[in-house]
Amino acid sequence: MVRSQPASVAVDVDDLSIERLSARGGDAARVVDGVTFTLERANTLVLMGPTGSGKSSLAAMLAGHGGADMKVVGGDARVEGISIRKGGRPLRQVTYHTGFLAQGDAARLPPRSTVAEIIAEPVTSRDRRANARAIALRVATLLDEFSLPLGMTSKYPYELSAGMRQRVALARAFMLEPRLLIADDIFANLDVDSRRLVREAIVRRREDRAMSAVLVTNDTDAVNALNPYVLVLRAGHPIAFGRGTKDLLWTPSSEADERLVAPSTIPTVR
Numbered sequence: 001m002v003r004s005q006p007a008s009v010a011v012d013v014d015d016l017s018i019e020r021l022s023a024r025g026g027d028a029a030r031v032v033d034g035v036t037f038t039l040e041r042a043n044t045l046v047l048m049g050p051t052g053s054g055k056s057s058l059a060a061m062l063a064g065h066g067g068a069d070m071k072v073v074g075g076d077a078r079v080e081g082i083s084i085r086k087g088g089r090p091l092r093q094v095t096y097h098t099g100f101l102a103q104g105d106a107a108r109l110p111p112r113s114t115v116a117e118i119i120a121e122p123v124t125s126r127d128r129r130a131n132a133r134a135i136a137l138r139v140a141t142l143l144d145e146f147s148l149p150l151g152m153t154s155k156y157p158y159e160l161s162a163g164m165r166q167r168v169a170l171a172r173a174f175m176l177e178p179r180l181l182i183a184d185d186i187f188a189n190l191d192v193d194s195r196r197l198v199r200e201a202i203v204r205r206r207e208d209r210a211m212s213a214v215l216v217t218n219d220t221d222a223v224n225a226l227n228p229y230v231l232v233l234r235a236g237h238p239i240a241f242g243r244g245t246k247d248l249l250w251t252p253s254s255e256a257d258e259r260l261v262a263p264s265t266i267p268t269v270r
């Protein structure tokens with residue numbers, strides 16, 4: 001069935017199931033099972049859930065970065081109107097409009113590239129003749145936005161702290177001013193101030209450019225400050241959905257799952 005997607009919808013996931021080949025070459029395992037949600041433009045959805053619940057697999061698939069070991073085995077998802085089941089040119093279109101931060105990206109920054117080259121990569125990898133001055137200006141703006149010193153442009157990843165690397169990876173995801181940001185473990189290694197900067201970067205784009213975001217994090221305080229929709233997964237299944245973490249509709253589930261999204265005692269800084 002072909003479903004059309006209104007322009008006001010950023011991500012439309014319909015009964016999506018994903019299988020993943022095991023690293024040791026065994027049988028494929030279902031890592032996402034029957035997930036359905038609609039994310040309207042200029043809104044944020046946070047994926048929460050215990051380790052191994054399928055958050056990263058779902059985020060990567062939606063970003064068009066599922067790789068050869070993952071495949072859609074049921075349902076569909078349309079990202080910016082394009083089905084993730086399609087390969088080739090339509091898939092490249094998804095990746096163009098989507099800023100993607102994969103889990104562990106910060107630790108995998110190309111070791112022989114400078115910070116400036118890394119942040120500019122989404123442009124330079126697509127257009128080798130892009131205007132160098134415009135790129136340098138854009139990189140400087142992003143460094144400033146994430147409170148990274150301008151002098152950092154010529155540094156290499158090994159010269160940065162883990163929190164700086166995370167901000168560089170995030171700046172790269174923002175380089176093309178994406179319509180949709182998909183960021184896995186977005187607050188990894190970030191201190192309170194950096195978390196606030198990242199939240200502000202998202203809110204600014206949400207308000208000014210109608211950017212939508214799908215974020216993976218179990219950081220309840222950061223989640224509540226963004227006032228997002230929240231989808232909780234367990235073993236690939238959706239087990240709760242709602243706005244913020246205080247008002248979730250739970251399927252019959254264990255107390256442990258509900259504790260996962262309980263607010264911590266640390267006050268929210270905004």
Ligand SMILES: Nc1ncnc2c1ncn2[C@@H]1O[C@H](COP(=O)(O)OP(=O)(O)OP(=O)(O)O)[C@@H](O)[C@H]1O
Binds near residue numbers: 021022050058103
């Ligand atoms: N590279 C991989 N190769 C094979 N299987 C994998 C791989 N990465 C994850 N899996 C499997 O896929 C399932 C879902 O994992 P996924 O990483 O999507 O969950 P997650 O909720 O993001 O977990 P975490 O919070 O620990 O990152 C798990 O059963 C996991 O063992």
